[in-house]
Amino acid sequence: MPSYNVQLLTDTAHGMIVNVDATTEGIDHHQLAPALERCEQTLGRLPQQVVADGNYTHHASVEAAANGGVDFYGSWQESWKAGERDAQGRSGAFLASAFPYDAERDCFTCPAGQTLTHQATQNREYGVRIHVYQAPGEACQGCPLRRPCAPPTARPAWVRSITRSEEPAATRAFKAKMATEEAQQIYAQRSRIAEFPHAWIKERCGLRQFRCRGLVKATLEATWAALSYNLIRWFALPRAATLNPTALASA
Numbered sequence: 001m002p003s004y005n006v007q008l009l010t011d012t013a014h015g016m017i018v019n020v021d022a023t024t025e026g027i028d029h030h031q032l033a034p035a036l037e038r039c040e041q042t043l044g045r046l047p048q049q050v051v052a053d054g055n056y057t058h059h060a061s062v063e064a065a066a067n068g069g070v071d072f073y074g075s076w077q078e079s080w081k082a083g084e085r086d087a088q089g090r091s092g093a094f095l096a097s098a099f100p101y102d103a104e105r106d107c108f109t110c111p112a113g114q115t116l117t118h119q120a121t122q123n124r125e126y127g128v129r130i131h132v133y134q135a136p137g138e139a140c141q142g143c144p145l146r147r148p149c150a151p152p153t154a155r156p157a158w159v160r161s162i163t164r165s166e167e168p169a170a171t172r173a174f175k176a177k178m179a180t181e182e183a184q185q186i187y188a189q190r191s192r193i194a195e196f197p198h199a200w201i202k203e204r205c206g207l208r209q210f211r212c213r214g215l216v217k218a219t220l221e222a223t224w225a226a227l228s229y230n231l232i233r234w235f236a237l238p239r240a241a242t243l244n245p246t247a248l249a250s251a
Helices: 032-043 059-067 137-141 169-178 181-187 190-204 215-236
Strands: 005-011 017-023 049-052 071-074 107-109 115-123 129-134 161-166 247-250
Touching (some): 005 032, 017 032, 017 215, 032 049, 049 190, 059 071, 059 169, 071 169, 169 181, 190 215
Parallel strands (some): 049 071, 049 247
Antiparallel strands (some): 005 017, 107 115, 115 129
């Protein structure tokens, strides 16, 4: 199994690698904020924009970019989507996603016309809040629609409850931005900018696995490969070009 995960920060204007690091984490989920910190340490400033794929795109990354004033573009991966049936076998109008929500009154309405009122709020990571709504107990006990609404193992005192998630303002703004055509055009640049250095290092340097052990040595090996890539890129640039990496893409 892979032991090290190489992180590259690439300049969009010239394709130069401006920062490289190796981690022992098998996924990229928590790597965007450290990449921004390394960028500031290396260049003395944060990038104006950063583009990253879905592995980097979540509440923590959006918040880190927003706090640093970085215009972040990424592919949000929804972890849950409404299906035709839920875990209890309910379908159609009895799915939680089918219950109409009244934002003004902050309540839901079930198929039997009963009101599910707000009961509690659970605070999750990165500013996400989960709101719990529940129907009156007596209404569910005698409801004619109890059978398709309740789980098969429901006790007599069972009442229907559903949840609504509330995302932080930064996440809502990010999703609204990524729904625009302009944002999608910017995000479309990610593949050619972020993936090419990885492919070049694997193919030209033969770095498909590290020859050294230890995080420091692995990072140095990745750094030498990145320097080799940058030299080739430098010779390919017009000699009068001036490097001014103001927009970065995280691989």
